[in-house]
Amino acid sequence: MRAAGTLASLLGVLAMGACAPIPGPSHIQAFDVPAACPVSASSFEANDGLEHSRTALRAGSLTILAVGSSSIEGVGASRPELGYVPLVETGLREAFPAARITVINRGIGGETTADTVNRLQTEIDAARPDLVIWQLGTNDMLRDLTLARVVSDFERGRDILDAAGVDVVLIDPQRLPEDTDNDGFRGRNSLLAGVSGTIAWLGAREGYAVDPRFDPMSGWSDLEGGGVGPDDLHLNDAGYACWAANTVAGLGEALR
Template sequence: MRFVRPFRLLTSLAAAAVLLAPASMLSARAQAVQPVQQAAAVAEAAKPAAAKPAPSPTVGAASAAAVDPANSAPPKSLTATAIDTVKEVAKSAGGIFSRVPCLPPKGGVRPVGSLPHVAGKLAAGEPVVIVAFGSSSTQGYGTTSPEFTYPNRLAKQLRRQYPTADITIINRGKGGEDAPEMMKRLQPEVLDMKPDLVIWQVGTNAVLRDLDPAETAHQVEDGVARIQAAGADVVLVDPQYSPRVTERAESASKIVRLLRRIAELRHVGIFPRFEVMREWHDQQALPIDSFVIADGLHMNDWGYACFAQLLGDDIIRSVGQIKLGVNAPVSPLTNRPM
């Protein structure tokens, strides 16, 4: 029987996860990682020298210990007990890799609204197609890896929530665009995908390019109407709260108000990204550079993760209410612990 060491893998993964958190939250992460390191040290000290082979470069968590089912299990040694401790601590710390420690606004935000098409498909066990439509923050500019884009993070969250469902999220983000360019792509890149839900992030580049807010709103409303006519739910996502947007405060405020108005008129959802990110900074005291990269515009890995997580929470809550027959807007976002 040969034992290999899972400890380096576990502590490395936990340490890597800390890098995704803003500075004000690192202490909480350190508390989650510390028990893993302590348990690992106990197990390492308990091993005799002959039982400490060099680590294999291909070892994964699933191969942490070899087990022979044909032999009866002997009483657990100190080493085996320590290994079990590491496994249990790792399970409890597993939320680090699926949720980030971010909070919604304390007073709640406007809910995304009901999503009857998505809820109906999930209830019937049918495949669900979601299209993430937008510009560079949908495409994922500012992330360190494609897996950290908000559509990819959202997909993982929804698949964890609905493990038996066939959920596809298609990323249709293209940097630099706003409503005029997106409307040209709406049919071939969105509607032709036969989506059940379109998450439309729009308005940031309208602010940066000094586009007429009223004309932008007219185009977005037309697009929403076409998406609804195609039989899909809609969630609008307004601009991000970042220095390059807030330096044009009047234009940004107009776009945010107009998008909310469209959501009300067309009875669709809206995720108030601007409001959520402003609260991170103003009320939760997070420095701007803890969720925005050096260009002063795009979110970093943590910012995208928190955005996707809160959006996913609201989608899940809305679907749950519709499946229960409650055709009303979902309640405001509330904090969910990791």
């Protein structure tokens, strides 16, 4: 039995090392990354988290649950497989070919932070993930909820996540076009920036990884529509591909 255990451990280590180069614009072959997309792992903050996920990956299997609102669901993509979650799954499988990686999409359009937290335990019980990707904050600001409310709802979610013993990656809101004609969106970027900064602070405080989106989107000006579709809210195919590429680069490096 000891020999079998030693062999299993060795195989786990070998599986962890059998991965592609750290993904960058020229390394991601699993999906098309727009040439104008600035791909970098540098903005991803692991915050000393992800150890459970690294252990799962070494054992050969990593299950990720993605929760949040419409950008997790994939609204705006021309085909379901071009949304964020399918692309992240494809990219991580390419980066770690020796492991079985599953990313479960449980995004629901229009949700606030509270809405996601209210179903979080049920989703965790069903998926039994090693890692939860949680996108939050956009709809809260579009509905004029306060930062204090976002933090309070986040802390309810934190208690559920910590009790489940899972790793967490937080994703902040997207940036809206500054020249939008939508009166409900105009001027909202200052509020979304505030949520983004708060999420970065919460991630550092709780030891959750943070995969920022708001600030990196300022460098997407050469993407079609700046990565945002004609409704000035949901990402288009180029935006989803660029966002997913950055997640694969940052999370992939952190998991090593």
